[in-house]
Amino acid sequence: MRNSNNVFSAGERKVAVYALIGALALAAGGVAMDRFAGPSLGIYGQEFSMTAPGGVLEAQPVS
Known part of the structure; x- marks a missing residue:
């Protein structure tokens, strides 16, 4: 049996x-x-070096 009170x-x-x-x-x-x-x-x-396809200026929602 240990005589000290220390756990570690x-x-x-x-x-x-x-x-x-x-x-x-x-x-x-x-x-x-x-x-x-x-x-x-x-x-x-990243910066894109690719241009948008011809005739596409901005994305528009489908209506």
Whole structure:
């Protein structure tokens, strides 16, 4: 039977602190990357070099 009141050993607490610091660093890196990269818009975020087909000026609803 253990004589101490500690649930975790000093080594286990040390590993937990390192894991917490690593998780926070990973999350902060992800947030920073998202902020600087911006959202992915796929093909809609790119400039089109293609022109519209002949006679098409603007999309119109079908009536």
